[in-house]
Amino acid sequence: MKKNLIPVVKFLLLSVIAGLLLFLSFRGISFKIVYNEIVKAEVGWVLLSVFISLIALISRAFRWKLLIEPLGYHPTLKNTTYAVAVGYLANLAFPRLGEVTRCGSLGTAENIPFNKLLGTVIVERVLDIISLFICIVLVAIVEFNRLGQFLKKNIADPVYLKLNQILSSVTGIIALVLFIIAVAFLIRIFIRNQRKKSASKWAHIINGFIKGLISIKDLHKPWQFVFHSVLIWSLYYLSVYVCLFALPFTSHLGLAAALFLLVAGGLAMSAPVQGGIGAYHLLVSQGLLLYGITLENGLAFATLLHSLQLIMVIITGIIALLLLFLQKKNKPLQNTASAV
Numbered sequence: 209m210k211k212n213l214i215p216v217v218k219f220l221l222l223s224v225i226a227g228l229l230l231f232l233s234f235r236g237i238s239f240k241i242v243y244n245e246i247v248k249a250e251v252g253w254v255l256l257s258v259f260i261s262l263i264a265l266i267s268r269a270f271r272w273k274l275l276i277e278p279l280g281y282h283p284t285l286k287n288t289t290y291a292v293a294v295g296y297l298a299n300l301a302f303p304r305l306g307e308v309t310r311c312g313s314l315g316t317a318e319n320i321p322f323n324k325l326l327g328t329v330i331v332e333r334v335l336d337i338i339s340l341f342i343c344i345v346l347v348a349i350v351e352f353n354r355l356g357q358f359l360k361k362n363i364a365d366p367v368y369l370k371l372n373q374i375l376s377s378v379t380g381i382i383a384l385v386l387f388i389i390a391v392a393f394l395i396r397i398f399i400r401n402q403r404k405k406s407a408s409k410w411a412h413i414i415n416g417f418i419k420g421l422i423s424i425k426d427l428h429k430p431w432q433f434v435f436h437s438v439l440i441w442s443l444y445y446l447s448v449y450v451c452l453f454a455l456p457f458t459s460h461l462g463l464a465a466a467l468f469l470l471v472a473g474g475l476a477m478s479a480p481v482q483g484g485i486g487a488y489h490l491l492v493s494q495g496l497l498l499y500g501i502t503l504e505n506g507l508a509f510a511t512l513l514h515s516l517q518l519i520m521v522i523i524t525g526i527i528a529l530l531l532l533f534l535q536k537k538n539k540p541l542q543n544t545a546s547a548v
Contacts, residue, residue: 226481229479229486229489232490233493234507237503237504242507242508245504248455249512257451258447260446261444265289267440267443268440271433271437271440272288272328273285276288276328277427278428281318283314283318287532289528290531290532291532292310293525293528294309296521297522297525299482299483310329316536317532339440340475343471347467354498357498448470449466452465454512455505457501457509458505458509465499468498469496485514488510489511489514492510
Protein backbone atom coordinates (compact mmCIF):
# COMPACT_ATOMS: atom_id res chain seq x y z
CA MET A 209 0.00 0.00 0.00
CA LYS A 210 2.82 2.39 0.91
CA LYS A 211 4.65 1.66 -2.36
CA ASN A 212 1.49 2.59 -4.30
CA LEU A 213 1.30 5.90 -2.48
CA ILE A 214 4.87 6.96 -3.35
CA PRO A 215 4.14 7.80 -7.04
CA VAL A 216 1.01 9.72 -6.01
CA VAL A 217 2.90 11.75 -3.40
CA LYS A 218 5.73 12.39 -5.86
CA PHE A 219 3.28 13.54 -8.54
CA LEU A 220 1.49 15.87 -6.13
CA LEU A 221 4.76 17.28 -4.81
CA LEU A 222 6.11 18.03 -8.30
CA SER A 223 2.76 19.52 -9.29
CA VAL A 224 2.91 21.85 -6.29
CA ILE A 225 6.45 22.92 -7.28
CA ALA A 226 5.28 23.58 -10.86
CA GLY A 227 2.32 25.54 -9.49
CA LEU A 228 4.59 27.64 -7.27
CA LEU A 229 6.87 28.42 -10.23
CA LEU A 230 3.85 29.46 -12.29
CA PHE A 231 2.69 31.63 -9.40
CA LEU A 232 6.09 33.30 -9.18
CA SER A 233 6.10 33.84 -12.95
CA PHE A 234 2.65 35.44 -13.12
CA ARG A 235 2.64 37.17 -9.73
CA GLY A 236 1.25 40.69 -10.15
CA ILE A 237 0.65 40.13 -13.89
CA SER A 238 -2.70 40.57 -15.62
CA PHE A 239 -3.72 37.30 -17.29
CA LYS A 240 -5.99 39.27 -19.58
CA ILE A 241 -3.05 41.28 -20.97
CA VAL A 242 -1.01 38.11 -21.50
CA TYR A 243 -3.93 36.39 -23.24
CA ASN A 244 -4.63 39.39 -25.46
CA GLU A 245 -1.00 39.39 -26.61
CA ILE A 246 -1.00 35.64 -27.30
CA VAL A 247 -4.07 35.80 -29.58
CA LYS A 248 -2.22 38.31 -31.76
CA ALA A 249 0.22 35.59 -32.80
CA GLU A 250 0.49 34.94 -36.54
CA VAL A 251 -0.70 31.40 -37.19
CA GLY A 252 1.74 30.78 -40.06
CA TRP A 253 4.83 31.25 -37.92
CA VAL A 254 3.25 29.23 -35.11
CA LEU A 255 2.54 26.27 -37.40
CA LEU A 256 6.05 26.47 -38.87
CA SER A 257 7.53 26.30 -35.37
CA VAL A 258 5.44 23.21 -34.60
CA PHE A 259 6.42 21.58 -37.91
CA ILE A 260 10.12 22.12 -37.17
CA SER A 261 9.66 20.56 -33.73
CA LEU A 262 8.04 17.50 -35.35
CA ILE A 263 11.04 17.10 -37.66
CA ALA A 264 13.30 17.30 -34.59
CA LEU A 265 11.30 14.50 -32.97
CA ILE A 266 11.76 12.26 -36.03
CA SER A 267 15.46 13.14 -36.21
CA ARG A 268 15.85 12.15 -32.54
CA ALA A 269 14.08 8.85 -33.26
CA PHE A 270 16.44 8.21 -36.20
CA ARG A 271 19.51 8.94 -34.05
CA TRP A 272 18.23 6.54 -31.40
CA LYS A 273 17.78 3.89 -34.10
CA LEU A 274 21.44 4.36 -35.07
CA LEU A 275 22.46 3.85 -31.42
CA ILE A 276 20.44 0.62 -31.12
CA GLU A 277 21.71 -1.05 -34.31
CA PRO A 278 25.23 -1.89 -32.95
CA LEU A 279 23.47 -4.04 -30.33
CA GLY A 280 22.27 -6.36 -33.10
CA TYR A 281 18.70 -5.05 -33.34
CA HIS A 282 17.17 -3.12 -36.21
CA PRO A 283 13.99 -1.33 -35.08
CA THR A 284 11.93 0.52 -37.65
CA LEU A 285 12.01 4.31 -37.71
CA LYS A 286 8.23 4.21 -37.31
CA ASN A 287 8.44 2.40 -33.97
CA THR A 288 11.35 4.46 -32.62
CA THR A 289 9.37 7.61 -33.48
CA TYR A 290 6.30 6.26 -31.70
CA ALA A 291 8.39 5.35 -28.64
CA VAL A 292 10.05 8.79 -28.45
CA ALA A 293 6.62 10.48 -28.72
CA VAL A 294 5.21 8.26 -25.95
CA GLY A 295 8.26 9.05 -23.81
CA TYR A 296 7.69 12.80 -24.21
CA LEU A 297 4.08 12.26 -23.11
CA ALA A 298 5.16 10.28 -20.04
CA ASN A 299 7.45 13.14 -18.97
CA LEU A 300 4.33 15.23 -18.40
CA ALA A 301 3.43 12.87 -15.54
CA PHE A 302 6.90 12.52 -13.99
CA PRO A 303 10.22 14.05 -15.04
CA ARG A 304 12.57 11.41 -16.53
CA LEU A 305 9.73 8.83 -16.67
CA GLY A 306 9.85 9.28 -20.44
CA GLU A 307 13.24 7.55 -20.71
CA VAL A 308 11.87 4.44 -19.02
CA THR A 309 8.57 4.55 -20.91
CA ARG A 310 10.08 4.84 -24.37
CA CYS A 311 12.44 1.94 -23.66
CA GLY A 312 9.49 -0.16 -22.52
CA SER A 313 7.39 0.85 -25.54
CA LEU A 314 10.10 0.06 -28.11
CA GLY A 315 11.19 -3.07 -26.25
CA THR A 316 7.66 -4.44 -26.46
CA ALA A 317 7.16 -3.44 -30.10
CA GLU A 318 10.54 -4.73 -31.34
CA ASN A 319 11.36 -7.42 -28.75
CA ILE A 320 14.54 -5.68 -27.56
CA PRO A 321 15.78 -6.10 -23.95
CA PHE A 322 14.83 -3.11 -21.81
CA ASN A 323 18.22 -2.83 -20.06
CA LYS A 324 20.09 -2.49 -23.37
CA LEU A 325 17.71 0.23 -24.57
CA LEU A 326 18.11 2.09 -21.29
CA GLY A 327 21.87 2.25 -21.84
CA THR A 328 21.36 3.89 -25.25
CA VAL A 329 18.98 6.44 -23.75
CA ILE A 330 21.58 7.35 -21.11
CA VAL A 331 24.02 7.99 -23.98
CA GLU A 332 21.42 10.28 -25.55
CA ARG A 333 20.95 12.18 -22.31
CA VAL A 334 24.70 12.71 -21.97
CA LEU A 335 24.80 14.01 -25.55
CA ASP A 336 21.94 16.39 -24.79
CA ILE A 337 23.80 17.75 -21.76
CA ILE A 338 26.91 18.25 -23.89
CA SER A 339 24.81 19.95 -26.60
CA LEU A 340 23.19 22.29 -24.07
CA PHE A 341 26.62 23.10 -22.64
CA ILE A 342 27.90 23.95 -26.14
CA CYS A 343 24.90 26.27 -26.60
CA ILE A 344 25.69 27.92 -23.25
CA VAL A 345 29.29 28.46 -24.37
CA LEU A 346 28.07 29.99 -27.65
CA VAL A 347 25.73 32.31 -25.74
CA ALA A 348 28.60 33.22 -23.41
CA ILE A 349 30.59 34.26 -26.47
CA VAL A 350 27.91 36.27 -28.29
CA GLU A 351 25.86 37.48 -25.30
CA PHE A 352 28.36 37.47 -22.45
CA ASN A 353 26.90 40.37 -20.45
CA ARG A 354 23.29 39.23 -20.81
CA LEU A 355 24.12 35.65 -19.81
CA GLY A 356 26.01 36.86 -16.74
CA GLN A 357 23.08 39.05 -15.68
CA PHE A 358 20.62 36.21 -16.32
CA LEU A 359 22.54 33.59 -14.30
CA LYS A 360 23.18 36.03 -11.46
CA LYS A 361 19.57 37.17 -11.21
CA ASN A 362 17.80 33.82 -11.70
CA ILE A 363 20.22 31.29 -10.21
CA ALA A 364 23.09 32.68 -8.12
CA ASP A 365 21.19 35.42 -6.23
CA PRO A 366 18.10 33.28 -5.32
CA VAL A 367 20.31 30.40 -4.11
CA TYR A 368 22.53 32.73 -2.07
CA LEU A 369 19.51 34.53 -0.59
CA LYS A 370 17.79 31.28 0.38
CA LEU A 371 20.94 29.83 1.98
CA ASN A 372 21.55 33.08 3.81
CA GLN A 373 17.97 33.02 5.16
CA ILE A 374 18.33 29.41 6.28
CA LEU A 375 21.72 29.81 7.94
CA SER A 376 20.80 33.09 9.67
CA SER A 377 18.20 31.43 11.91
CA VAL A 378 18.31 28.51 14.33
CA THR A 379 15.09 27.10 12.86
CA GLY A 380 16.56 27.19 9.37
CA ILE A 381 19.76 25.42 10.45
CA ILE A 382 17.75 22.73 12.26
CA ALA A 383 15.53 22.29 9.16
CA LEU A 384 18.61 21.96 6.94
CA VAL A 385 20.21 19.38 9.26
CA LEU A 386 16.95 17.39 9.40
CA PHE A 387 16.72 17.51 5.61
CA ILE A 388 20.27 16.16 5.24
CA ILE A 389 19.53 13.39 7.77
CA ALA A 390 16.31 12.49 5.93
CA VAL A 391 18.13 12.29 2.58
CA ALA A 392 20.89 10.15 4.13
CA PHE A 393 18.24 7.87 5.67
CA LEU A 394 16.45 7.44 2.33
CA ILE A 395 19.74 6.66 0.56
CA ARG A 396 20.53 4.05 3.22
CA ILE A 397 17.11 2.41 2.76
CA PHE A 398 17.58 2.41 -1.01
CA ILE A 399 21.02 0.75 -0.74
CA ARG A 400 19.69 -1.84 1.71
CA ASN A 401 16.80 -2.69 -0.64
CA GLN A 402 19.17 -3.07 -3.57
CA ARG A 403 21.30 -5.54 -1.62
CA LYS A 404 18.25 -7.74 -1.12
CA LYS A 405 17.85 -8.11 -4.88
CA SER A 406 19.18 -11.15 -6.61
CA ALA A 407 22.86 -10.69 -7.54
CA SER A 408 22.47 -12.64 -10.80
CA LYS A 409 19.46 -10.56 -11.84
CA TRP A 410 21.36 -7.32 -11.27
CA ALA A 411 24.42 -8.69 -13.05
CA HIS A 412 22.22 -9.36 -16.10
CA ILE A 413 20.68 -5.88 -15.96
CA ILE A 414 24.03 -4.12 -15.52
CA ASN A 415 25.60 -6.15 -18.32
CA GLY A 416 22.86 -5.12 -20.75
CA PHE A 417 23.00 -1.54 -19.52
CA ILE A 418 26.76 -1.33 -20.15
CA LYS A 419 26.30 -2.77 -23.64
CA GLY A 420 23.79 -0.04 -24.35
CA LEU A 421 26.18 2.61 -23.07
CA ILE A 422 29.10 1.49 -25.21
CA SER A 423 26.98 1.07 -28.33
CA ILE A 424 28.18 4.51 -29.46
CA LYS A 425 31.70 3.19 -30.15
CA ASP A 426 30.36 0.58 -32.62
CA LEU A 427 28.12 2.85 -34.67
CA HIS A 428 27.55 1.57 -38.20
CA LYS A 429 26.91 5.06 -39.55
CA PRO A 430 28.87 7.50 -37.36
CA TRP A 431 28.56 10.47 -39.72
CA GLN A 432 24.77 10.11 -39.83
CA PHE A 433 24.80 10.00 -36.04
CA VAL A 434 26.84 13.23 -35.86
CA PHE A 435 24.61 14.84 -38.49
CA HIS A 436 21.41 14.09 -36.55
CA SER A 437 22.99 15.14 -33.24
CA VAL A 438 23.69 18.57 -34.76
CA LEU A 439 20.36 18.65 -36.63
CA ILE A 440 18.26 18.02 -33.51
CA TRP A 441 19.57 21.06 -31.65
CA SER A 442 19.66 23.18 -34.81
CA LEU A 443 15.95 22.44 -35.24
CA TYR A 444 15.25 23.28 -31.58
CA TYR A 445 17.01 26.59 -32.18
CA LEU A 446 15.14 27.21 -35.45
CA SER A 447 11.75 26.49 -33.85
CA VAL A 448 12.45 29.19 -31.23
CA TYR A 449 13.75 31.63 -33.86
CA VAL A 450 10.74 31.39 -36.20
CA CYS A 451 8.37 31.70 -33.23
CA LEU A 452 9.87 35.13 -32.49
CA PHE A 453 8.19 36.37 -35.70
CA ALA A 454 4.78 35.18 -34.50
CA LEU A 455 4.42 38.12 -32.08
CA PRO A 456 4.99 41.79 -32.96
CA PHE A 457 7.02 42.64 -29.85
CA THR A 458 9.60 39.83 -30.42
CA SER A 459 9.80 39.93 -34.23
CA HIS A 460 12.75 42.36 -34.14
CA LEU A 461 14.89 40.06 -31.99
CA GLY A 462 17.67 38.34 -33.89
CA LEU A 463 19.61 35.09 -34.02
CA ALA A 464 21.54 35.77 -30.79
CA ALA A 465 18.32 36.30 -28.84
CA ALA A 466 16.91 33.02 -30.16
CA LEU A 467 20.05 31.21 -28.99
CA PHE A 468 19.78 32.85 -25.57
CA LEU A 469 16.14 31.77 -25.27
CA LEU A 470 17.03 28.24 -26.37
CA VAL A 471 19.50 28.03 -23.47
CA ALA A 472 17.01 29.53 -21.01
CA GLY A 473 14.35 27.08 -22.18
CA GLY A 474 16.80 24.17 -22.09
CA LEU A 475 17.74 24.94 -18.49
CA ALA A 476 14.05 25.23 -17.60
CA MET A 477 13.19 21.89 -19.21
CA SER A 478 15.93 20.30 -17.09
CA ALA A 479 14.11 21.35 -13.92
CA PRO A 480 12.51 18.49 -11.93
CA VAL A 481 8.93 19.45 -12.81
CA GLN A 482 6.52 17.98 -15.34
CA GLY A 483 7.27 19.31 -18.82
CA GLY A 484 9.20 22.28 -17.44
CA ILE A 485 5.88 23.88 -16.40
CA GLY A 486 6.46 27.09 -14.49
CA ALA A 487 10.24 26.93 -14.81
CA TYR A 488 10.00 27.56 -18.57
CA HIS A 489 7.69 30.55 -18.12
CA LEU A 490 9.90 32.01 -15.41
CA LEU A 491 13.30 31.67 -17.12
CA VAL A 492 12.23 32.58 -20.67
CA SER A 493 10.26 35.65 -19.57
CA GLN A 494 13.17 36.78 -17.37
CA GLY A 495 15.52 36.25 -20.30
CA LEU A 496 13.37 38.45 -22.54
CA LEU A 497 13.51 41.21 -19.93
CA LEU A 498 17.20 41.54 -20.78
CA TYR A 499 16.20 42.37 -24.36
CA GLY A 500 13.86 45.15 -23.30
CA ILE A 501 10.67 43.08 -23.57
CA THR A 502 8.12 43.77 -20.83
CA LEU A 503 7.35 41.02 -18.36
CA GLU A 504 3.77 40.68 -19.67
CA ASN A 505 4.98 40.31 -23.24
CA GLY A 506 7.76 37.96 -22.19
CA LEU A 507 5.25 35.74 -20.42
CA ALA A 508 3.02 35.86 -23.50
CA PHE A 509 5.88 34.58 -25.68
CA ALA A 510 6.95 31.95 -23.13
CA THR A 511 3.37 30.74 -22.69
CA LEU A 512 2.81 30.58 -26.45
CA LEU A 513 5.99 28.61 -27.17
CA HIS A 514 5.58 26.29 -24.19
CA SER A 515 1.90 25.68 -24.97
CA LEU A 516 2.76 24.79 -28.57
CA GLN A 517 5.27 22.20 -27.38
CA LEU A 518 2.83 20.90 -24.77
CA ILE A 519 -0.02 20.49 -27.27
CA MET A 520 2.30 18.81 -29.77
CA VAL A 521 3.60 16.39 -27.12
CA ILE A 522 0.08 15.47 -25.97
CA ILE A 523 -1.32 14.96 -29.49
CA THR A 524 1.66 13.05 -30.91
CA GLY A 525 2.04 11.04 -27.70
CA ILE A 526 -1.59 9.90 -27.66
CA ILE A 527 -1.55 9.06 -31.38
CA ALA A 528 1.73 7.12 -30.98
CA LEU A 529 0.34 5.25 -27.96
CA LEU A 530 -2.78 4.24 -29.91
CA LEU A 531 -0.75 3.15 -32.95
CA LEU A 532 1.58 1.04 -30.80
CA PHE A 533 -1.46 -0.55 -29.10
CA LEU A 534 -3.14 -1.34 -32.43
CA GLN A 535 0.14 -2.70 -33.80
CA LYS A 536 0.54 -4.99 -30.80
CA LYS A 537 -3.10 -6.07 -31.04
CA ASN A 538 -2.79 -6.95 -34.73
CA LYS A 539 0.51 -8.82 -34.39
CA PRO A 540 -1.01 -12.21 -33.45
CA LEU A 541 -3.42 -11.93 -36.37
CA GLN A 542 -0.55 -11.23 -38.76
CA ASN A 543 1.47 -14.13 -37.40
CA THR A 544 -1.52 -16.48 -37.75
CA ALA A 545 -2.15 -15.32 -41.29
CA SER A 546 1.49 -15.87 -42.30
CA ALA A 547 1.46 -19.34 -40.72
CA VAL A 548 -1.59 -20.28 -42.79
